[in-house]
Amino acid sequence: MLNPVMNNTKWNELRLAMYALKPAPKWSTLSTDGHEYGPDGEWFYHFRNGGYEDIAHVDIHTETPAQRESVRVALQRIHVPGEETAKGFRVFGYIRDGEGVDYL
Numbered sequence: 001m002l003n004p005v006m007n008n009t010k011w012n013e014l015r016l017a018m019y020a021l022k023p024a025p026k027w028s029t030l031s032t033d034g035h036e037y038g039p040d041g042e043w044f045y046h047f048r049n050g051g052y053e054d055i056a057h058v059d060i061h062t063e064t065p066a067q068r069e070s071v072r073v074a075l076q077r078i079h080v081p082g083e084e085t086a087k088g089f090r091v092f093g094y095i096r097d098g099e100g101v102d103y104l
Contacts, residue, residue, distance in 0.1 A: 002032060002056075002094040005081040005101055011052040014091060017074040018060065019043035025071055025088065026061040032094060055093040062088040075104040 006014075018024055027047065028038025031054045039061060040046050060075075062068040071089060075082065081101040082091040095101050 001097045003097065004094055006052070006055075006091070006093045008052055010078070010080060011055070011093075012048070013078045014058075014075075014080055015043050015047045017078055018047075018071070021067075021070050021074060023067070025063070025067060027058050028061070029058045030056045032056045052093065057082075057090050057092045057094075059085065059087065060089045060091065072104070079103055 018027070024041060024043055026039040026041045027043070028036065028040070030036055033054065038059075060071055062071055068088065072084070075089060075091070080091050080103065081095070082089055082104045083102060084104075089104065091104075092101055
């Protein structure tokens with residue numbers, strides 16, 4: 001069973017924080033039904049198209065060490081469930097029963 005760890009308010013905080021970064025990082029999503037979308041670089045309109053209810057996770061792709069640090073600081077400021085990855089960061093929308101999650 002999937003358990004939500006994000007809500008619309010937190011998704012909007014993430015969207016606006018990433019939109020404010022220059023340059024904004026690219027992102028891709030995995031939906032709860034397994035559909036993959038992205039990568040895309042448009043946070044203001046594209047990220048919120050269709051709502052947030054089915055986002056299993058979003059991967060935030062960083063291209064430089066400076067961009068990675070900017071994204072890290074933004075994610076820590078808004079305190080979202082996720083992890084650092086080889087390509088950037090993953091923010092979880094849902095976790096499975098029995099799984100734990102760290103917060104950035």
